[in-house]
Every structure is written in C-alpha cells, then in structure tokens.
Amino acid sequence: MASGHAIPSYLNSEDLGPWASYLEQIDRVAPHLGSLSRWLETLKRPKRILVVDVPIELDNGAIAHFEGYRVQHNVSRGPGKGGVRYHQDVTLSEVMSLAAWMSIKNATVNVPYGGAKGGIRVDPRTLSRGELERMTRRYTSEINVIIGPNKDIPAPDVNTNEQVMAWMMDTYSMNTGQTATGVVTGKPITLGGSLGRRDATGRGVFVVGSQAAEKIGLDLKGARIAVQGFGNVGGIAARLFQEAGAKVIAVQDHTGTLYQPGGIDAHALLEHVQRTGGVKSFEGAEALDDHDQFWKIESDILIPAALEGQITERNAGDIRTRIVVEGANGPTTPKADDILRESGTLVVPDVVANAGGVTVSYFEWVQDFSSFFWSEEEINARLERIMRDAFASVWQVSQEKSVSMRTAAYIVACTRILQARELRGLYP
Numbered sequence: 001m002a003s004g005h006a007i008p009s010y011l012n013s014e015d016l017g018p019w020a021s022y023l024e025q026i027d028r029v030a031p032h033l034g035s036l037s038r039w040l041e042t043l044k045r046p047k048r049i050l051v052v053d054v055p056i057e058l059d060n061g062a063i064a065h066f067e068g069y070r071v072q073h074n075v076s077r078g079p080g081k082g083g084v085r086y087h088q089d090v091t092l093s094e095v096m097s098l099a100a101w102m103s104i105k106n107a108t109v110n111v112p113y114g115g116a117k118g119g120i121r122v123d124p125r126t127l128s129r130g131e132l133e134r135m136t137r138r139y140t141s142e143i144n145v146i147i148g149p150n151k152d153i154p155a156p157d158v159n160t161n162e163q164v165m166a167w168m169m170d171t172y173s174m175n176t177g178q179t180a181t182g183v184v185t186g187k188p189i190t191l192g193g194s195l196g197r198r199d200a201t202g203r204g205v206f207v208v209g210s211q212a213a214e215k216i217g218l219d220l221k222g223a224r225i226a227v228q229g230f231g232n233v234g235g236i237a238a239r240l241f242q243e244a245g246a247k248v249i250a251v252q253d254h255t256g257t258l259y260q261p262g263g264i265d266a267h268a269l270l271e272h273v274q275r276t277g278g279v280k281s282f283e284g285a286e287a288l289d290d291h292d293q294f295w296k297i298e299s300d301i302l303i304p305a306a307l308e309g310q311i312t313e314r315n316a317g318d319i320r321t322r323i324v325v326e327g328a329n330g331p332t333t334p335k336a337d338d339i340l341r342e343s344g345t346l347v348v349p350d351v352v353a354n355a356g357g358v359t360v361s362y363f364e365w366v367q368d369f370s371s372f373f374w375s376e377e378e379i380n381a382r383l384e385r386i387m388r389d390a391f392a393s394v395w396q397v398s399q400e401k402s403v404s405m406r407t408a409a410y411i412v413a414c415t416r417i418l419q420a421r422e423l424r425g426l427y428p
C-alpha cells in the first residue's frame with residue numbers, strides 16, 4: 001500500500017487494488033512539479049463518485065440487482081470523459097483508478113477533458129441481449145443526473161460496444177426530451193458516431209509503438225510481437241503491426257495462450273475470435289497449457305491489452321522484450337515498472353499508448369456538436385499527429401529529466417491539470 005495518504009473512508013485500506021498503483025504513480029511525480037505540488041492532493045481524491053443499484057427483470061421473471069458506478073476523478077480541464085466497463089470483477093477502487101488514469105491521459109494528449117469512468121459489476125456473457133439492453137438503460141437512467149454532453153461523456157471499454165453506446169444515447173435522450181448524440185462517444189456511425197473510432201485505440205498503440213521502435217533502432221519488419229488480450233485494442237494493434245511487416249508470435253486471452261514463432265495470421269485470428277468468442281482452438285498456432293509461459297516468450301514488442309495489474313513483481317523479471325506498449329489501462333504495477341526499467345525495457349505507458357481511443361472520441365464529440373462529419377483519412381491523419389506529438393513531448397521530458405516515460409507523462413499531465421486548478425481557484 002502507498003504510504004502517507006489519507007485513504008478515503010469508503011475504501012478498504014487493506015485492499016486498494018489498482019488505486020494503490022495510481023497513488024504511487026502520483027507520488028513519483030511530486031518532486032518534479034515545483035510549486036504546483038501543493039495542489040497534488042487534489043489528484044488523490046476523486047471529485048465525485050456515484051454508486052447505483054441497477055435492478056432489472058430477467059427473462060425468467062426474476063429480479064436481479066447489479067452494482068454500478070460512475071466516478072468523475074477530475075474536471076478541472078473540462079467535462080469528465082471515459083469509458084464504461086462491464087465485468088464481473090469491477091470494484092469501486094478499480095473504477096476510481098480507471099477514472100484517474102483518464103484524467104492523466106486526457107491531459108497528456110491535451111484533449112479538453114477531465115477524467116471519468118464507469119462500470120457495472122456483471123458478467124455480460126450470462127445475460128441475454130434483452131437483459132443487457134435493460135441493464136444498460138437502467139444504469140444510464142441511474143447515472144443520468146451526472147452525465148451529459150457538457151458534464152461527463154461515457155464511451156466503450158471492456159465488454160461494451162457501439163450497441164451499448166446506442167442504448168445509452170437513446171436512454172439519456174428520452175430522459176432529457178431531446179436527441180443528445182454528444183452524450184456518449186463510440187456510437188454507431190448512423191447515430192453520430194465517428195469513422196475510425198472502432199480502430200482508434202489499436203491504431204494509436206501502433207503509432208506510438210512504431211515511434212518507440214524508431215527511438216531504439218528496432219526495425220518493424222520481422223519484429224516479434226506478443227499481445228495479451230485480443231479484443232478491440234489488442235486485436236486491432238496486432239493487425240496493424242502485422243500489416244507493417246511485424247510477426248505476431250504470441251497471443252493470450254482468457255480462453256487460451258497461442259504461440260507461433262513463424263507468425264500468427266492476425267486477420268484469421270480476428271475472424272476466429274469474432275466467430276467463437278476467444279483465441280482457444282485456433283488452428284494456426286500451438287496452444288500453450290501453462291498460461292504463465294506467455295510472459296516468458298522472447299519478443300521485441302509486448303502489448304498488454306487486457307486488464308490492469310498483469311505485469312507485477314512476480315513476472316516482470318521473466319519478461320524478455322525490448323518495448324512494452326501498454327494497450328490496457330494500468331497493466332504494470334510500480335514495482336514491475338522498476339524491474340523493467342532496470343532490465344533496460346522501454347515502457348510506453350497507457351496514458352500515452354492507448355490514448356488513441358479517447359482522441360477519436362474527442363473528434364466524435366466535436367463532429368456531433370457541429371453536425372459536420374469528417375472523412376476517415378482526415379480522422380486518421382489528425383489522430384496520428386496528436387499521438388506522435390504526445391509521444392515526442394513525453395519522450396523529450398523523459399530524456400531531459402532522466403525519468404521513465406510514465407513519470408514524464410505524469411509531469412506533462414499533472415502540470416496541465418494543476419495549472420488549470422490553480423487558475424480556476426477554489427471558491428465559488
């Protein structure tokens with residue numbers, strides 16, 4: 001547990017989960033903030049937390065209750081922004097950390113948002129489509145009081161998608177008596193969604209991964225890629241690296257671990273996952289029974305793109321790769337960060353690496369407000385520029401101050417957030 005913090009009374013201080021990692025990351029930036037550090041405590045406390053009961057009638061007539069959350073971590077730079085996760089292990093402390101990482105990410109890439117995140121503690125695979133829709137609509141109504149195009153704008157995250165965003169948009173619109181397309185992003189194109197949003201996070205991972213490769217003199221042609229999580233982020237990133245000439249040699253999801261030193265066909269695997277729900281039983285690779293083996297496979301670029309807390313002090317020492325590009329939020333604990341740094345592994349942190357999604361969400365929100373839509377080429381070009389600029393400024397700070405890219409990103413982001421806080425002042 002990180003020391004010296006006032007732990008909020010609503011958290012069990014023995015089990016802070018990823019919030020402990022986030023607090024430690026914030027502590028590491030403190031010495032670099034000069035006089036702004038007197039505001040740093042602001043970032044150790046979420047601005048607003050809403051915990052809601054989400055009751056629905058199941059198809060068999062029974063009533064089920066799910067626990068839902070929406071956390072607005074910081075809104076100094078603009079409305080809250082961040083996805084909604086459906087997962088059986090979602091907890092308040094997890095959503096708090098995901099919201100906090102959104103504040104840092106949005107400031108790192110300089111989109112005009114604060115940070116927020118939401119979630120429901122549910123395994124959506126156990127629900128029918130009708131039950132999923134009823135749960136989504138009830139959850140949206142429950143958090144209706146704090147979301148809105150100028151207040152807090154949800155988006156997809158693990159196990160949520162364009163259809164879920166369409167239901168959220170429709171429910172919010174019904175509750176407010178107007179069609180409010182700008183209340184969520186990641187919507188279907190026909191409802192004001194943006195071209196390029198579906199692939200945006202994976203594309204951003206690819207853009208900054210390529211930048212990092214260039215910095216260390218790694219040629220992408222033939223580079224060995226290992227990916228944990230083959231969903232929206234990991235699957236698309238793998239496909240783009242393959243299209244650039246790299247080889248996807250290892251893939252892991254909940255259903256299995258695949259290894260193929262000659263390269264797994266990412267297109268075929270994406271199609272297989274879409275059809276079967278997981279990488280298991282894909283024929284173009286060897287299946288490894290021991291899931292921990294995944295971390296020991298030698299690669300050039302490792303992309304954790306599943307959940308937080310995957311690279312820890314337990315397995316960081318086993319990792320033999322040159323670059324870790326964090327597609328997931330919070331996949332690496334601070335202790336593991338130190339181990340990787342000592343072994344000379346470059347870590348491109350989540351708050352830079354996976355910011356492509358929220359960047360195109362920002363484009364979507366802007367397009368919705370102006371009701372004027374851009375071409376996919378325009379979107380991808382603007383995305384690439386923002387990702388390249390963010391990578392370059394974080395790289396520069398990391399070189400100048402001899403700190404990790406994570407601490408460098410936190411220096412850039414916390415400076416922006418705390419300057420905004422200072423300029424706005426404290427009193428109404």
Ligand SMILES: NC(=O)C1=CN([C@@H]2O[C@H](COP(=O)(O)OP(=O)(O)OC[C@H]3O[C@@H](n4cnc5c(N)ncnc54)[C@H](OP(=O)(O)O)[C@@H]3O)[C@@H](O)[C@H]2O)C=CC1
Nearest residue numbers: 158159201229230231232233253254255306328329354357
């Ligand atoms: N979608 C987005 O735009 C953004 C997402 N992210 C982050 O990227 C990560 C992945 O999100 P996304 O791709 O959208 O989610 P998806 O639901 O599309 O995919 C998640 C993937 O992770 C796998 N997975 C989950 N748990 C484990 C585990 N314990 N071990 C191995 N694999 C696992 C899933 O496999 P299985 O289905 O078998 O469980 C699935 O392949 C998350 O951390 C998310 O917060 C970050 C920025 C934006």
Ligand SMILES: O=C(O)CCC(=O)C(=O)O
Nearest residue numbers: 082083155157357358361
């Ligand atoms: O697109 C968005 O608004 C947020 C995506 C998200 O949840 C994330 O970046 O982790």
